[in-house]
Amino acid sequence: MPNPVNTKRQEVPVEIPSEQSCQKSRRTTRIIRMTASAMLIRNLCVHNLQGIDLDLPLRQLIVVTGVSGSGKTSLAFDTLFVEGQRRYLETFSLATRQQLEKFERPAVDRLENIPPAIALRQLAQTGHLSSQASANSSDFGSLTGIGDHLKLLYLWHGQLVCPNCGQFVEAMSPGRLATKLAQLPSGTRFLVTFPVTSHASQTQSDSDAESCSPRRTVKAAAKKATTKAKPPSQGSERKRQLALWDEYRRAGFRRAIVRSTTDMAAFRTVELGGDFPEKEDLVDVVIDRLTSGSHTIERLMESCETALRAGRGRTNIWSQSITGDEDFEHHQLDGKAWVLHRYATSLRCQTCHIDFPQPQLSLLDEASSSEFIGESDFSSSADLLQRALQLQDVCWRDLSQKTPLQLVPWLNEVIDSTNGQDAQQRDRHMWEAALDRVDWAVRLGLGEIPIARRTKDLSGTELRRSRLVPLLAAGLVQTLYVFDEPLAGLDEENATKVLEAITTLKQGGNSLLLVEHHPLARSKADYLVELGPGAGSAGGQVVFAGPIETTSSFSKDALQTPSHQASCVTRLRAPREPTGWIEREPITLRHLSRFSIRLPLGMLCVVNGPPGAGKSTVVIDSLRTENMSGDFPRLVGQPLLAVDSSPLAGSRSQMVIAMLGLFGEVRSLFAQTPEAKTRQINARFFSLHVAGSGRCAPCKGTGRLATDLTYFEEAEIPCPNCLGRRYRHDALEIRFRGLNMAEVLDLTIADALGHFKGHGKLLQALTMLSRTGLAYLRLGQSLGTLSGGERQRVKLSIALGKPSEKSIFVCDEPSLGLHPQDVTRLIDCFQQLVDVGHTVWIADSHPQFVEAADWLITLQKSPQPLDTRITFEGRPDMIK
Numbered sequence: 081m082p083n084p085v086n087t088k089r090q091e092v093p094v095e096i097p098s099e100q101s102c103q104k105s106r107r108t109t110r111i112i113r114m115t116a117s118a119m120l121i122r123n124l125c126v127h128n129l130q131g132i133d134l135d136l137p138l139r140q141l142i143v144v145t146g147v148s149g150s151g152k153t154s155l156a157f158d159t160l161f162v163e164g165q166r167r168y169l170e171t172f173s174l175a176t177r178q179q180l181e182k183f184e185r186p187a188v189d190r191l192e193n194i195p196p197a198i199a200l201r202q203l204a205q206t207g208h209l210s211s212q213a214s215a216n217s218s219d220f221g222s223l224t225g226i227g228d229h230l231k232l233l234y235l236w237h238g239q240l241v242c243p244n245c246g247q248f249v250e251a252m253s254p255g256r257l258a259t260k261l262a263q264l265p266s267g268t269r270f271l272v273t274f275p276v277t278s279h280a281s282q283t284q285s286d287s288d289a290e291s292c293s294p295r296r297t298v299k300a301a302a303k304k305a306t307t308k309a310k311p312p313s314q315g316s317e318r319k320r321q322l323a324l325w326d327e328y329r330r331a332g333f334r335r336a337i338v339r340s341t342t343d344m345a346a347f348r349t350v351e352l353g354g355d356f357p358e359k360e361d362l363v364d365v366v367i368d369r370l371t372s373g374s375h376t377i378e379r380l381m382e383s384c385e386t387a388l389r390a391g392r393g394r395t396n397i398w399s400q401s402i403t404g405d406e407d408f409e410h411h412q413l414d415g416k417a418w419v420l421h422r423y424a425t426s427l428r429c430q431t432c433h434i435d436f437p438q439p440q441l442s443l444l445d446e447a448s449s450s451e452f453i454g455e456s457d458f459s460s461s462a463d464l465l466q467r468a469l470q471l472q473d474v475c476w477r478d479l480s481q482k483t484p485l486q487l488v489p490w491l492n493e494v495i496d497s498t499n500g501q502d503a504q505q506r507d508r509h510m511w512e513a514a515l516d517r518v519d520w521a522v523r524l525g526l527g528e529i530p531i532a533r534r535t536k537d538l539s540g541t542e543l544r545r546s547r548l549v550p551l552l553a554a555g556l557v558q559t560l561y562v563f564d565e566p567l568a569g570l571d572e573e574n575a576t577k578v579l580e581a582i583t584t585l586k587q588g589g590n591s592l593l594l595v596e597h598h599p600l601a602r603s604k605a606d607y608l609v610e611l612g613p614g615a616g617s618a619g620g621q622v623v624f625a626g627p628i629e630t631t632s633s634f635s636k637d638a639l640q641t642p643s644h645q646a647s648c649v650t651r652l653r654a655p656r657e658p659t660g661w662i663e664r665e666p667i668t669l670r671h672l673s674r675f676s677i678r679l680p681l682g683m684l685c686v687v688n689g690p691p692g693a694g695k696s697t698v699v700i701d702s703l704r705t706e707n708m709s710g711d712f713p714r715l716v717g718q719p720l721l722a723v724d725s726s727p728l729a730g731s732r733s734q735m736v737i738a739m740l741g742l743f744g745e746v747r748s749l750f751a752q753t754p755e756a757k758t759r760q761i762n763a764r765f766f767s768l769h770v771a772g773s774g775r776c777a778p779c780k781g782t783g784r785l786a787t788d789l790t791y792f793e794e795a796e797i798p799c800p801n802c803l804g805r806r807y808r809h810d811a812l813e814i815r816f817r818g819l820n821m822a823e824v825l826d827l828t829i830a831d832a833l834g835h836f837k838g839h840g841k842l843l844q845a846l847t848m849l850s851r852t853g854l855a856y857l858r859l860g861q862s863l864g865t866l867s868g869g870e871r872q873r874v875k876l877s878i879a880l881g882k883p884s885e886k887s888i889f890v891c892d893e894p895s896l897g898l899h900p901q902d903v904t905r906l907i908d909c910f911q912q913l914v915d916v917g918h919t920v921w922i923a924d925s926h927p928q929f930v931e932a933a934d935w936l937i938t939l940q941k942s943p944q945p946l947d948t949r950i951t952f953e954g955r956p957d958m959i960k
């Protein structure tokens with residue numbers, strides 16, 4: 081991979097772009113120039129960025145902050161990440177490069193020294209957890225990669241042990257068996273035989289051999305094997321024995337082993353050429369009589385092949401000494417002590433008569449039953465395999481319940497045991513890679529999560545930290561890492577752990593860029609960039625850019641920029657009294673067990689606590705109906721309304737204005753213009769979902785086309801026909817107050833308030849969005865591009881705009897991804913809801929929410945599992 085980073089670079093002076101290229105702000109900007117090698121940005125005009133100039137140092141921790149809509153994402157992701165990825169992909173084949181030519185380059189005069197880039201965005205940016213992501217990351221182990229590494233190692237080095245009897249189960253090949261026999265002490269006598277079965281039994285044996293497929297239900301197989309068959313009559317059994325005696329004699333076999341019907345422990349060898357002995361049963365047919373050290377390996381292998389073929393995949397070895405560590409039986413043969421070993425080419429426990437499936441990754445991925453159904457009865461093939469596959473005396477099912485903290489000593493023990501073992505020494509790097517990921521999980525504060533815990537049972541902060549593990553363990557060098565608020569929702573202790581883990585990436589010469597508002601990140605940054613001062617068209621400017629050490633007049637305490645100073649002001653309100661209480665039934669969900677809590681009505685109640693304490697489970701998840709449809713019941717006659725980051729109603733490609741139900745109003749306004757009436761155009765003509773309307777045909781009104789990059793994720797490019805404007809040329813000739821439909825859809829909420837002045841329905845909905853701090857959103861912005869915090873505020877604005885009966889609003893981490901100034905604005909909206917008689921319950925640990933709460937409930941995790949306690953309950957001013 082080519083390294084685009086210049087190790088020596090002279091200081092570059094600031095170049096002021098022309099008026100024609102971009103309307104750059106005349107506002108004085110303080111930028112401290114870097115003398116070290118840096119990423120050079122000149123006249124960047126992506127989205128609302130107003131021709132900014134930056135020199136971002138390489139191999140340093142860069143923190144980009146600012147109010148929502150100030151241009152942070154445009155700088156970090158839409159410019160640096162996209163350009164770094166595009167330049168890296170340019171090193172690929174011609175076919176890939178031809179596809180890349182369709183991608184828009186950032187609107188910038190100069191963009192230099194951009195390393196290959198990798199980004200980790202919030203899951204909220206995708207609008208939902210896609211089905212593919214859910215399938216590939218069904219549990220904590222898959223999400224972090226710990227489980228995937230351990231599964232491969234179990235498949236390579238694990239041994240099958242019958243859960244019922246504890247015997248080793250292995251498929252024996254002729255070569256392995258011959259090698260084992262060759263290792264017997266010299267002079268040891270042994271017999272190679274195969275067990276005698278009837279034709280019906282052989283047919284059943286064939287069926288059992290085929291049943292090793294994992295698709296077969298092991299429960300049915302075990303039940304069938306343990307069912308007591310009706311014993312045959314003495315006469316019919318004698319006839320069967322005589323038929324087999326003659327059959328084997330005609331086949332050329334010379335000797336057999338019989339067992340007395342009166343003394344089941346007495347065996348002897350007989351000649352097949354004579355008559356069938358009375359009061360004895362035929363049990364084995366002898367293939368060969370051998371002595372260890374007297375025969376070649378070829379002779380041993382030939383005998384083993386013959387025995388396995390004649391015995392339909394099963395063979396018995398009678399020897400005068402033990403052949404290995406396998407289970408064996410002591411018997412008397414011809415009056416002397418012999419040892420009997422049983423082998424089979426199928427994975428079958430000869431004692432319990434259970435067929436095991438072939439170990440494979442798909443069976444280890446399946447969820448195993450939590451109960452042991454019976455002594456020889458298992459719920460599925462996956463359940464049986466996960467209980468039987470062992471490594472270092474630990475089966476996979478037990479290992480999957482271990483936490484990273486418990487895995488560290490176990491992995492160290494396994495790695496130490498591989499020394500001197502060539503077979504496992506070759507895979508030592510795999511063990512070390514698994515240990516490395518486990519170590520990262522511990523360092524990120526995830527050491528107490530079982531690797532089998534389902535992804536949907538992880539808290540929001542646990543999920544975001546889990547997604548960091550593969551990136552931290554990748555071992556990339558000279559790369560630009562772009563992180564989207566990795567410290568969001570974390571307390572001081574866990575935020576410190578995450579930030580320390582991320583900064584270790586600098587040791588590989590990597591450059592780190594964090595879009596982050598957390599005070600810890602701002603104080604630890606090597607270089608800080610604050611964009612603003614406002615959102616949308618009022619933002620996109622560099623308020624401050626420079627090393628953290630140079631902020632003498634800019635104040636280091638919470639980086640006292642004007643926007644931060646203004647954001648910390650909270651209104652003084654008279655204490656509220658609860659209008660009632662709701663006593664919740666004991667909650668048993670996820671890691672809560674019979675947890676009881678009391679929540680007030682008519683107040684702003686905040687439930688806080690460390691990550692993973694159960695805040696979201698108490699406030700949101702435990703209130704959902706049992707059918708998991710996402711609906712909420714009524715409590716004390718009041719409806720429950722969820723204001724969370726779940727996907728909004730509608731498709732991901734749907735526009736904000738359409739989701740609000742305002743697009744019909746806008747289309748009607750365009751249809752009432754004189755030009756539209758002259759052309760006899762109605763509102764339906766401006767629909768984006770009707771074929772034959774004024775929408776662009778190639779992109780069907782989306783303005784984007786999907787392009788397939790073969791081995792890469794499908795990407796979207798602007799439609800070359802409409803240039804991303806969604807409509808045909810003739811539809812764009814119709815204008816309302818000087819703007820066509822594409823220009824109207826490109827308006828921000830703030831601009832639209834002025835453009836649609838006098839239209840009450842439009843102004844009411846747009847005003848509510850502006851009050852929640854979303855004035856920077858564009859009317860035509862797709863829902864799939866909204867962050868989790870933005871989706872919460874959209875839901876809140878809808879609730880504010882609908883006069884309704886008294887309701888209970890439940891919110892999950894509404895401060896996620898918000899600048900302190902935006903948090904203040906959001907708190908004011910919640911306070912307005914309470915002022916008019918509503919109830920607001922919030923799960924959040926943000927200091928501003930804690931300070932603004934009328935009632936505070938603090939949760940604390942206990943070292944014991946399933947034990948969360950309430951450590952404080954009352955008004956925030958009562959905290960000592």
